[in-house]
Amino acid sequence: xxxxxxxxxIRIEKLEEVRVALEAEGFIGMTxxxxxxxxxxxxxxxxxxxxxxxxxxxPKLKIELIVDTFDAERAIKAIEETxxxxxxxxxxxxxxxxxxxxxxxxxERGEKAL
Amino acid sequence: xxxxxxxxxxxxxxxxxxxxxxxxxFFYGGMVRKKxxxxxxxxxxxxxxLISVQWVLFGYxxxxxxxKGGLIGSLGWFGLNNIPAIxxxxxxxxxxxxxxxxxxxxxxxxxALISGAFVERISFAGFLLFTLxxxxxxxxxxxxxxxxxxxxxxxxxxxDFAGGAVVxxxxxxxALALALVVGKRKGYGKVPMEPSNIPLTVLGAFLLWFGWFGxxxxxxxxxxxxAASTIMATxxxxxxxxxxxxxxxxxxxxxxxxxxxxxxxxxxxxxxPASGYVSPLSAMVIGSVAAILSYYMIIFRMKIKxxxxxxxxxxxxxGGIWGVLATGLFAQKAINPAGANGLFFxxxxxxxxxxxxxxxxVVFSFVVSYIMxxxxxxxxxxxxxxxxxxxxxxxxxxxxxxx
Numbered sequence: 001x002x003x004x005x006x007x008x009x010i011r012i013e014k015l016e017e018v019r020v021a022l023e024a025e026g027f028i029g030m031t032x033x034x035x036x037x038x039x040x041x042x043x044x045x046x047x048x049x050x051x052x053x054x055x056x057x058x059p060k061l062k063i064e065l066i067v068d069t070f071d072a073e074r075a076i077k078a079i080e081e082t083x084x085x086x087x088x089x090x091x092x093x094x095x096x097x098x099x100x101x102x103x104x105x106x107x108e109r110g111e112k113a114l
Numbered sequence: 115x116x117x118x119x120x121x122x123x124x125x126x127x128x129x130x131x132x133x134x135x136x137x138x139x140f141f142y143g144g145m146v147r148k149k150x151x152x153x154x155x156x157x158x159x160x161x162x163x164l165i166s167v168q169w170v171l172f173g174y175x176x177x178x179x180x181x182k183g184g185l186i187g188s189l190g191w192f193g194l195n196n197i198p199a200i201x202x203x204x205x206x207x208x209x210x211x212x213x214x215x216x217x218x219x220x221x222x223x224x225x226a227l228i229s230g231a232f233v234e235r236i237s238f239a240g241f242l243l244f245t246l247x248x249x250x251x252x253x254x255x256x257x258x259x260x261x262x263x264x265x266x267x268x269x270x271x272x273x274d275f276a277g278g279a280v281v282x283x284x285x286x287x288x289a290l291a292l293a294l295v296v297g298k299r300k301g302y303g304k305v306p307m308e309p310s311n312i313p314l315t316v317l318g319a320f321l322l323w324f325g326w327f328g329x330x331x332x333x334x335x336x337x338x339x340x341a342a343s344t345i346m347a348t349x350x351x352x353x354x355x356x357x358x359x360x361x362x363x364x365x366x367x368x369x370x371x372x373x374x375x376x377x378x379x380x381x382x383x384x385x386x387p388a389s390g391y392v393s394p395l396s397a398m399v400i401g402s403v404a405a406i407l408s409y410y411m412i413i414f415r416m417k418i419k420x421x422x423x424x425x426x427x428x429x430x431x432x433g434g435i436w437g438v439l440a441t442g443l444f445a446q447k448a449i450n451p452a453g454a455n456g457l458f459f460x461x462x463x464x465x466x467x468x469x470x471x472x473x474x475x476v477v478f479s480f481v482v483s484y485i486m487x488x489x490x491x492x493x494x495x496x497x498x499x500x501x502x503x504x505x506x507x508x509x510x511x512x513x514x515x516x517x
Binding site: 043047048049051052055056 | 366
């Protein structure tokens with residue numbers, strides 16, 4: 001069994017673009033979570049009644065999908081190219097190995113369950 | 115002689131002003147953290163039920179009852195017993211009961227204004243006790259001095275059309291005293307304190323604006339030209355202040371919605387004492403100047419890291435003091451023959467009376483509030499424990515959760 005988990009932290013407004021690009025490459029299933037996080041910018045300044053205040057964690061989305069290792073680079077590329085604006089805050093992609101996948105409905109194991 | 119038009123207008127105004135108390139709760143509630151939004155709403159709506167009872171029992175009698183030496187009303191109207199059907203000295207064309215109702219709405223919202231100073235850390239029981247004492251020993255006497263028949267500032271000729279001193283200065287200055295006694299929120303200036311829901315604040319602000327037509331317009335106590343010119347002054351000052359605030363925040367960085375809403379409230383507060391005596395153009399100046407003063411007071415307050423959390427002093431204290439003084443500058447007998455001319459209309463003496471009124475109310479409100487808060491704090495603790503503050507007052511004080 002040779003599978004990868006791709007976790008991508010992206011801008012909220014990029015979700016649809018990323019989903020369309022992944023679908024075009026044949027990746028249909030994914031899990032999306034609303035998350036908060038921060039990077040080198042250390043949050044963001046927002047307007048208060050007078051002056052500003054700092055918000056330490058920004059809202060982002062996390063997309064998770066499990067793919068065959070053979071397909072991983074294509075999925076990563078699809079996300080990378082659509083999620084990028086070139087400005088700080090574009091997010092990160094984490095890739096890790098997955099031991100097993102089980103489809104609950106049928107009990108299938110491994111790549112067959114993807 | 116009772117006039118049905120006047121009566122209808124004052125009763126509707128009563129309802130408009132009653133709406134302002136929950137509106138204030140939303141205005142404040144949107145600016146506190148998620149864990150304290152219900153508690154903050156509660157600080158406003160609880161006073162609707164508490165002060166409505168206090169007012170009927172003895173609040174009205176103390177504030178507006180038969181005069182005792184120019185200082186306070188007697189308890190002769192306790193429980194609203196023995197009241198005359200019409201009190202011509204207050205409002206000759208409406209039932210006395212309509213006037214009592216209208217004034218009740220003012221007595222309710224004024225202490226609710228103060229709550230912005232100590233949100234997110236006040237003990238609910240301590241708050242109720244403090245407010246009851248405050249309404250009795252600060253609000254009632256000041257209302258009597260300025261509005262009660264025989265009140266010493268009223269007799270002297272002080273002009274406060276709808277409560278710049280009685281409502282906004284008392285609340286704004288008392289907020290300062292309470293913030294000093296209660297102390298800053300845990301982590302203030304170190305950890306971020308994100309507002310829970312700015313749309314709620316904006317909703318609250320503009321419901322306040324709406325209610326203000328009753329607050330100021332109803333203070334004409336008649337449904338005629340004076341009510342119309344008062345409402346025009348009110349709307350104009352709120353607009354000028356909101357516009358000014360928006361421009362200042364834009365020049366600094368971006369035109370903030372929260373800023374515009376705050377500015378509107380400041381302008382409405384500032385024009386309150388003047389609204390029945392000034393022209394639309396004067397109201398415009400009053401509103402714009404109020405916005406500038408208040409904006410930089412908030413910046414200053416944040417700079418010295420003084421946690422008067424929702425800037426009750428910067429908005430209502432500064433707005434109220436400026437408004438009471440501005441009445442002494444811009445008042446015109448041509449607008450309201452029952453009033454007086456201000457400095458710009460040939461009567462410098464009025465500014466002196468206005469300045470004295472503002473000074474007396476500032477000193478009295480601060481001193482009495484500070485002493486009362488210190489005593490209540492020593493006996494019952496005005497502030498919740500550290501753990502309760504961490505968890506949030508919604509859960510720790512009320513056993514409820516907003517989200």
